[in-house]
Amino acid sequence: MTATADRTGARADRPVRVPPRKPKPAPVARGFHPLQALGKVVVWLFTALNAAVLYWLVTAAFKSPIEIFTKPFALPSYWFERGQPFRNLSYAWNNAGFGTAFLNTVLLVAAASVVIVLLSAPAAYALTRLGVRGADGLTNFLAIGMGIPFQTVVIPLFIGLAKVHLTDNLFGLFLVYVALSLPFTTFLLTGFFRSLPDELEEAAAIDGASPARTFFTIMLPLARGGLVTGLILNAISLWNETLLSIVFLNSNSTFTLARALFAFNSAATYQSEYGGLVAGVAIVVLPMLVLYVLLARRIITGLTLGAGK
Template identity: 75%
Template sequence: MSSSPTGSTPASRPARKPPRRPKPAPGTKRISPMRVIGLVVVWAFTLFNLLVLYWLITAAFKTPLEIFREPLALPSTLFERGTPFRNFIYAWDTAEFGTAFFNTVLLVAVCSVVIVLVSAPAAYALSRLGVRGSGPLTGFIAIGMGVPFQTVVIPAFIAMSKLHLTNNLFGLALLYVALSLPFTVFLLTGFFRSLPDELEEAASIDGASATRTFWSIMLPLARGGLITALILNAIGLWNETLLAIVFLQENANFTLARALFTFYNAASYQSEYGGLLAGVAIIVLPMLVLYILLARRIITGLTLGAGK
């Protein structure tokens, strides 16, 4: 029997090691205590919020007696009387929610669009144009997100009162835009950084200017980020209360949150707790429905900018 060219027989060769099995994904091999604790905390927080939402909606259809005696029971008295929406009608008429609703929709729509229109070019310049000092500028803008806007209320009120911009929606809109810019610029900076460089280089080779490249190529590609920023700003401004309380004094200029704050005193004095909770529901439910409908788009948009 002849030997192999290497001088060793097949029987003497070492056995080949089997391929190494891939490691399981984190958290899939076994259930860790921290994972269990995290799941319990998340589900407990979710169930608590669902319970509060259920209580708010059902209480809006109840009489004050039902609210205190049967807080978690389904409403019955107003339905038996044939006036289930009595609390909503009372809140809408007494708090003048009609004018406040129009003011809020107009203010939120205009401010959200202006914020995105101003933030998008700024974020593009900081992330794509190689502006000198763009890194420190981005960090400076990020610091602006950490400054509580409550600390600037008094200085802003003094400055705006001298400019006669208090007690009108235009002055409040300026504040909303100024205070929302840091977050929006920082958010959109991540989106523009995640876009491919090849398209921008191709546009430059074709002779397109930076402005045309931004409006024709980069802005459409960042549409997911722009929509996310628009939605988040709209939700935040819709729920804003403190600035509206400080800067608005006339009923004709009230937003929904400001009108509810005034309505609270009248409803509490008359023990109209059902009407008060109906007013809260009128403000909360539109944004809740909007978030439920657009939740997938918001989550997708927030994760798109994390690519780089």
């Protein structure tokens, strides 16, 4: 009984734990907030506007010119009643040269995006993991290069490519795309390689692996999310690029989609072929829009991871 009393007394002497105070909610979470409501209204209005534009683009691609101007938001009927629902798309694809331009764009964008990532990955790894002298300064130099508008270097690039006979040439445009996209992609990938643990490299060095083998077999697979993000962002950017293709491409056989659409604009306006013109816009816009919708989560996650580390 004495032992029991001692234990009971010891328990009684213990200080009573006070439960932690419930955290106060954030100021914005306390009911109605004017700025939060205004922000939601702006976001929803912007979303509704973009949805309306997308609806108009898709429906207008199947309409006659008269329907486009007189019934902008009605469903298409003219070409459907005549059994030619895809007439505008067929006209843009065959008569306006969008078929060849589509193939050129796919090959050019795919090749350029892959090469950009293949060159940027070793550069980012060297700047962040190999202890290169002046790595921080080089990284800042890349960031500065990202802020230079590429419009300022168009004339020197054109003169340089003209001297080696690479104007009006898809390979010449490929070189320009790769050169102008390397700073951004390298800067993006530095965040991913910097986030990887040092213990992996130390273990690989103890096992006798060279820096090159460590990069290709260990670090590169771990940075797969960053590589995919860089690949997707470059593909979207290069697919929609217009100015460089206008400057460097002149022949119909070398046109990209953006260049073919620019050339088709004048002819379609002169011929009142507005249905085919809108169909051409849809051919340019919709593939990348679908790609972004399907991979938006991966893109946002990749950018957040690279920036947060």
